[in-house]
Amino acid sequence: MNFCTIDFETAKYSRESACSVGLVKFLNGKPTDTFYSLIRPPVLYIRPEFTEIHGLTVEDVRDAPDFAEVWENGILPFTGDLPLAAHNAAFDMGVLRAALAWYELPLPPIRYFCTLKLARAAWPELQSHALTRLGKTFGIAYNAHNALEDAKTCGIITCKAAEQYASVHLRELLRAAKVDMGEL
Numbered sequence: 001m002n003f004c005t006i007d008f009e010t011a012k013y014s015r016e017s018a019c020s021v022g023l024v025k026f027l028n029g030k031p032t033d034t035f036y037s038l039i040r041p042p043v044l045y046i047r048p049e050f051t052e053i054h055g056l057t058v059e060d061v062r063d064a065p066d067f068a069e070v071w072e073n074g075i076l077p078f079t080g081d082l083p084l085a086a087h088n089a090a091f092d093m094g095v096l097r098a099a100l101a102w103y104e105l106p107l108p109p110i111r112y113f114c115t116l117k118l119a120r121a122a123w124p125e126l127q128s129h130a131l132t133r134l135g136k137t138f139g140i141a142y143n144a145h146n147a148l149e150d151a152k153t154c155g156i157i158t159c160k161a162a163e164q165y166a167s168v169h170l171r172e173l174l175r176a177a178k179v180d181m182g183e184l
Helices: 050-053 067-079 089-102 116-120 131-137 147-164 171-178
Strands: 003-010 018-027 030-038 084-086 113-114
Touching: 003 030, 003 050, 003 067, 003 089, 003 147, 018 067, 018 147, 030 067, 030 147, 067 089, 084 089, 084 147, 089 113, 089 116, 116 147, 116 171, 131 147, 147 171
Parallel strands: 003 084, 084 113
Antiparallel strands: 003 018, 018 030
């Protein structure tokens, strides 16, 4: 059960507008390290309704590093060769692809899986598989829409799914849940 969870918050609807990232490294099914950074988006603007969701303002990110710096000095070294996990991975991997393209950075061979798909497979009886709803269902108290808190909760959900399937290895868990590993 070795993987790294990732969550982005964005400044507006365009995917390259990442304004924060949170990562949590899970080794042997336990959180072992975290990384969090604010990110100055390419256009220094945050939609007011997005601030209402994640609480970040232009003043918060004005002096933050841009995505290229966070990628090179933070995300890449932190994740190493671990697969990434994200809740609704289509969104977070879309942000990652768009930000890499915006800054003309090479697309690395990153493997990832979606914990939303995993949760739907593990607990089909639940009416909602939103991260906030899963947190409530499993008694996980966290600050929703904080990138680091969302990443940590995403990892805890993955570990709970492993318990549900009695899996000790990530590959075994994903096979049991019929969840594919994607590639960026």
